[in-house]
Amino acid sequence: MGARNRREPCRRCALPLSRSRFLQGSQDNVIQAFAFYLFATIVIASGALTIVSRNPVHSVLWLILAFFNAAGLMLLIGAEFIAMLLVIVYVGAVAVLFLFVVMMLDIDFAELRAGFTRYLPFGLLIAVVLLCEMIFAVGVWNFADIGPDTRMGTIDPDMPNIEAIGRALYDRYLLVFEGAGIVLLVAMVGAIVLTHRERGGVRPQNISKQIKRRPEDATRNTQPEVGKGVEL
Amino acid sequence: MTMLESLLVVLPELILTLGATDLLLVAAFSNKPDLGRRVSIYAVLMLIACGLALLGPAGNGGAVFGGLYYADAFSTFSKVLIYASAAIAILMAPRFFDRRGEMRPEYPILILLSALGMGFMVSSGDLMMLYIGLEMQSLAAYVLASFMRQDTRSAEAGLKYFVLGALASGILLYGVSLIYGFTGTTSYQGIGAAMASGLSMGELFGLVFVLAGLAFKISAVPFHMWTPDVYEGAPTPVTAFFATAPKIAAVALAIRVMFDALAPATDAWQQIVIFVALASIALGAVAAIGQSNVKRLLAYSSINNIGFALIGIAAGTQAGVAATLSYMAIYVVMTLGSFLCVLQMRDAQGRPVEDIASLAGLSKSQPALAAAFAIFMFSLAGIPPLLGFWGKFLVFDAAVAAGLFPLAVIGIALSVIGAYYYLRIIKTIYFDDAAAPYAPANSVVENGLIAVTAATVSPLGYLLVPFLALTAGNAAQALF
Numbered sequence: 001m002g003a004r005n006r007r008e009p010c011r012r013c014a015l016p017l018s019r020s021r022f023l024q025g026s027q028d029n030v031i032q033a034f035a036f037y038l039f040a041t042i043v044i045a046s047g048a049l050t051i052v053s054r055n056p057v058h059s060v061l062w063l064i065l066a067f068f069n070a071a072g073l074m075l076l077i078g079a080e081f082i083a084m085l086l087v088i089v090y091v092g093a094v095a096v097l098f099l100f101v102v103m104m105l106d107i108d109f110a111e112l113r114a115g116f117t118r119y120l121p122f123g124l125l126i127a128v129v130l131l132c133e134m135i136f137a138v139g140v141w142n143f144a145d146i147g148p149d150t151r152m153g154t155i156d157p158d159m160p161n162i163e164a165i166g167r168a169l170y171d172r173y174l175l176v177f178e179g180a181g182i183v184l185l186v187a188m189v190g191a192i193v194l195t196h197r198e199r200g201g202v203r204p205q206n207i208s209k210q211i212k213r214r215p216e217d218a219t220r221n222t223q224p225e226v227g228k229g230v231e232l
Numbered sequence: 233m234t235m236l237e238s239l240l241v242v243l244p245e246l247i248l249t250l251g252a253t254d255l256l257l258v259a260a261f262s263n264k265p266d267l268g269r270r271v272s273i274y275a276v277l278m279l280i281a282c283g284l285a286l287l288g289p290a291g292n293g294g295a296v297f298g299g300l301y302y303a304d305a306f307s308t309f310s311k312v313l314i315y316a317s318a319a320i321a322i323l324m325a326p327r328f329f330d331r332r333g334e335m336r337p338e339y340p341i342l343i344l345l346s347a348l349g350m351g352f353m354v355s356s357g358d359l360m361m362l363y364i365g366l367e368m369q370s371l372a373a374y375v376l377a378s379f380m381r382q383d384t385r386s387a388e389a390g391l392k393y394f395v396l397g398a399l400a401s402g403i404l405l406y407g408v409s410l411i412y413g414f415t416g417t418t419s420y421q422g423i424g425a426a427m428a429s430g431l432s433m434g435e436l437f438g439l440v441f442v443l444a445g446l447a448f449k450i451s452a453v454p455f456h457m458w459t460p461d462v463y464e465g466a467p468t469p470v471t472a473f474f475a476t477a478p479k480i481a482a483v484a485l486a487i488r489v490m491f492d493a494l495a496p497a498t499d500a501w502q503q504i505v506i507f508v509a510l511a512s513i514a515l516g517a518v519a520a521i522g523q524s525n526v527k528r529l530l531a532y533s534s535i536n537n538i539g540f541a542l543i544g545i546a547a548g549t550q551a552g553v554a555a556t557l558s559y560m561a562i563y564v565v566m567t568l569g570s571f572l573c574v575l576q577m578r579d580a581q582g583r584p585v586e587d588i589a590s591l592a593g594l595s596k597s598q599p600a601l602a603a604a605f606a607i608f609m610f611s612l613a614g615i616p617p618l619l620g621f622w623g624k625f626l627v628f629d630a631a632v633a634a635g636l637f638p639l640a641v642i643g644i645a646l647s648v649i650g651a652y653y654y655l656r657i658i659k660t661i662y663f664d665d666a667a668a669p670y671a672p673a674n675s676v677v678e679n680g681l682i683a684v685t686a687a688t689v690s691p692l693g694y695l696l697v698p699f700l701a702l703t704a705g706n707a708a709q710a711l712f
Contacts (some may be wrong), residue, residue, distance in 0.1 A: 137410070137434060175242070175297045179352060179364035182249060186345050186368055189256065190375035193338045194390075 032076060039072040056102045064095045081161040233296060241293030241303045244282035244311065248348040251278040252341050259337035268335035272322050275340035279319040279347065286311060295357060299419050302357045302488075309557055309707035310354040310484040313564055314477045318347040320568050320681060321473035324575055327675050328469050331582055334380055342379075343473065346372035350481035354488070359408045359418040362485060366404070366449065369478055370397050376473065377466040389465025396448070396458045404445025410438030411493075420493035427496040439494055443504055446489070449482040452542065453511035456535045460523075463531035468584060471527055472571030475534045476564045483541055483560055487553055490545065491711045498548050505546040506639055512539030513643055517650035525586050526574055529653060530567070533612055536650050537563050543643055544627040547634035554708035555626035558700050562623040562689075569685030570608045576601055576673040576682075585670070588657060593666025601673055602661050604686045611689045613654035614647055619693040 046065040053059050067090040074083035159167075169177050224230050239246060255271050264270065286308050293303040322340045329335035349368025356362040374397060378390020412418050414434035415426035427435060448455040463471045490501055516536025523529040541563065544556030576598075577585045595602040611620030624647060631640040673679060688696065 137437070172298055173300070173360065175300050176358070176360045176364055179361070179368065182345070182348065183364060183368045183371060185253070186342075186349075186371045186375075189338065189342065189345070190371060193336070193342070193375055194378060194381055 036073070036076055039069045039076070042066075042069040043073065057099065060095060060099045060102055063098070064091055067091050067095060079161055081165060237289070237293075238296040240289045241296045242301060243285040243288065243290040244315075245348055245351050247278055247282050247285060248344055248351065251275070251281075252344040252348065255337065255341050255344070259341065267337050268329070268339065269326050271337035272326060272335075272340045275322050275344050276319045278344065279315045279322075282347075282351075283312060283315050299421060300358045300361050301352075301355050303355060304710040305703075306484070306488070306557075306707040306710040307351075307355040309703055310480055311351055313480045313561055314347055314350045314354070317476035317480070317564050317568060318343050318473065320572075321469055321477070323677055323681065324472060324572060325467075325469040327678070328467060328575060328584070329380075332380065332382075339376070339379060342372045342376050346376070346473075347477065350477060353481045354484040356485065356488065357420050357492070359412065359420075359423075359493075362489070363401075363405065363408060365481075366485070367401065369481060370401065370449075373397075373474065373478060376470045377462055379470060380467050383465075383467075385465040386467060387465075389462045392458055392465075393462045400445050400448035400455065403441050403448070407438045407441025407443075407445060410434055410441065412438075414438065420489070423493040424495050427494065431497050431500060435497070436500055439497055439500060440504065442489065443486075443501060443508075446482060446486045447508055450479055450486065450538050451531075451535055452508045452538050453515045453535065454508075456512065456515065459535055460528045460531040463534075464525055464527045464586075468527065468571060468575050471530075472568060472575075475530065475567045475571065479534065479538065480560050480564060483538070483545075483556065487545060487556065488711065491553065502546060502548055505542055506636070509539045509542035509546055510639065510642055510646070512536065512542065513646045513650070514539075517646050517652075520650070520653045523653070524588050526577070526588050526591075526657075527586050529588065529657075530570055530574070533570075533650075533654075534567065537567075537612070540624055540627055540643065540647070543631050543636075543639060546639060547627075547630040547636060549630060549634050550708050550712045551633060552627070552630040553711060554701070554704040555623075555630040557704040557707050558626050559623040561700060561704070562619050565685050565688050565693075566608055566611050566620055569604065569682060569689060570612065572678055572682045572685065573601060573605045573608060575678060576670065578671045579668065580671055582671050588660060589664075590667050590670075591657065591660045592664035593669070594661045596666055597669040598673060601682070604682050605661055606658050607686050607689055609654040609657050613651040615651070617691045619689045619691075622694070622697060 043066050046062045046069070050059045050062040050066060053062060067086055071083040071086035071091075074080075074086060222230055251274070255274060258274075259267060259271055290303050291308040292305065295302050322343055325339055326335050329339065346369050349365045349370075349372065352361055352365030353369060356365055374390055374394040377393045378387045380386040408418070411423060414432055415423045417423060417426065431439075444455065448458075451459040463474065466474065490498075490505075494501055512535050516532045516534075516539060520529050520532035520536070523532065537559075541556050541559045544552040544554075544559060546552070547555070574586070575584075577590065579585050579590075591605070594605065607618065611618035614621045614624045628640045628644060631643070687693070
């Protein structure tokens with residue numbers, strides 16, 4: 001995408017995908033552009049702060065802010081459903097889970113950073129290679145003659161977001177979707193196979209045994225004589 | 233096509249999905265003794281049912297689900313081999329695991345799920361399907377490699393396989409994303425159409441990355457590093473499984489990608505495949521010489537064999553693809569037979585032994601097993617009267633027919649070097665001073681399987697050659 005968008009940044013919000021129903025007219029375009037730059041700046045800034053902040057808890061909080069503003073960007077291009085998903089799934093579940101994990105795990109960050117200078121040349125080398133590849137990829141992108149219309153996602157512009165996603169997931173790509181479900185099942189089975197242990201000496205609750213138990217099995221009437229105890 | 237018809241075409245996958253989930257429930261709630269063996273039997277029955285399902289629309293139903301899934305002669309040929317090797321991998325397991333009380337019902341279930349993923353791989357018509365199938369197969373394989381979790385070598389094998397496999401998946405995905413980005417589609421047909429107008433630099437990059445990812449899965453040089461360690465550390469039945477079913481699936485997948493999606497770029501991938509084939513043959517032949525562990529040796533042998541199989545692909549012709557498919561079929565029988573023999577290597581207490589030196593004197597103590605071992609080794613070496621020769625002959629024939637004389641000449645020279653270490657095993661068995669004898673091989677199932685595979689590989693197997701040539705030819709034709 002890079003080159004094209006960098007040349008005409010204000011078209012960012014007037015791409016064919018943009019179908020925001022509550023912002024129309026020329027003046028609203030200004031508001032849209034303003035909102036875009038606001039969200040985009042915050043996403044980039046909080047993304048950078050996620051990496052550089054020393055306290056991992058702060059990192060996660062910055063990450064949550066980044067997710068939130070990314071949701072705003074999604075809203076701007078008219079992808080309401082994905083925006084909601086970002087807020088509910090990423091902000092609501094994933095990031096909070098991260099936060100718990102980070103707070104619960106006792107990670108010694110000083111130790112993690114110890115190897116930093118030692119591996120720095122190697123890391124820099126890889127970074128340079130990746131950078132060259134990216135420049136290369138962006139460079140050849142313009143030579144490849146493909147417009148947005150040849151790519152996937154040419155759908156009816158009046159179709160609501162959720163319906164379009166649903167059609168792709170449950171109709172066109174049903175088999176892949178179900179396959180992805182089985183991949184998750186395999187992962188779950190694998191995790192249990194590798195970690196589950198039969199532990200002796202525990203007394204788990206046996207619900208069916210509890211339900212089957214009748215009063216006459218559990219209690220008995222005795223009539224001890226005076227001065228004698230109950231035989232148990 | 234209605235939904236029902238589409239579902240009939242994916243019937244083997246449906247059977248495996250429902251079967252594996254059912255068996256999971258059985259494994260979770262049943263408390264019968266010897267659950268592992270019971271579940272194993274059901275799993276084998278399910279694989280047989282899948283094989284039978286291929287006789288129906290699942291064998292020739294064509295493209296379904298919008299071209300995501302292909303059921304043609306090619307997928308059927310590969311699936312028969314995959315299901316058969318998965319079934320044998322299940323059958324050979326119980327006695328091996330029983331000794332440590334590790335025959336858990338999850339073993340056959342994970343093999344079933346892995347076979348499911350491999351079915352998706354060989355039937356894929358779309359890069360997304362490719363990735364889902366590959367990942368399903370690999371995830372199950374990572375767990376199987378470390379199935380004996382108390383054993384440090386097994387755990388190490390699983391971890392190593394997982395880390396390197398995840399890296400390979402990443403490389404493959406990067407290639408997939410590049411191809412998608414530059415062609416605008418993930419379907420093989422669409423990619424083929426987009427590349428027909430000329431190969432852009434980005435597409436070439438994507439192609440190289442996809443091939444690198446696939447080369448990892450078939451353990452071709454230079455992406456073979458994981459193979460000896462994983463094969464040595466994983467439990468022997470699992471190693472036998474790794475050396476057969478996933479290799480067929482990955483080779484078939486590579487063929488489908490190269491001849492379906494990347495057909496216009498044949499010149500580009502041909503050079504890569506020629507290099508990878510020769511490097512695999514050379515490394516497999518030379519590095520195996522110093523090995524003293526029989527599983528490590530067979531790991532290098534599998535690298536070597538994959539190199540020969542790739543020669544057929546490098547030819548880039550229909551005859552070449554047919555030769556590769558025949559080669560894989562013969563390779564699977566030889567490899568399963570060899571691993572079944574390795575399973576019989578147990579000392580007097582029943583502990584598995586993997587040292588090649590311990591084979592000495594086997595010809596005296598167990599002549600039948602020694603003969604079977606010798607047949608498999610001669611066949612792997614490609615000595616003429618045995619079936620292994622036929623596979624090599626076919627791929628070299630295809631390479632010569634395609635005009636790749638240097639490739640064929642170097643390949644044949646290297647195969648002579650490779651013969652050395654197979655012959656060394658035979659020399660140890662027949663001519664060395666006897667070592668401590670093994671425990672008697674008394675499992676009916678395993679002895680029967682050894683007899684069947686040995687008979688197939690022996691000159692008797694030539695009776696199968698016309699049938700094999702016909703089916704492999706049909707399978708290759710489905711791609712052209």
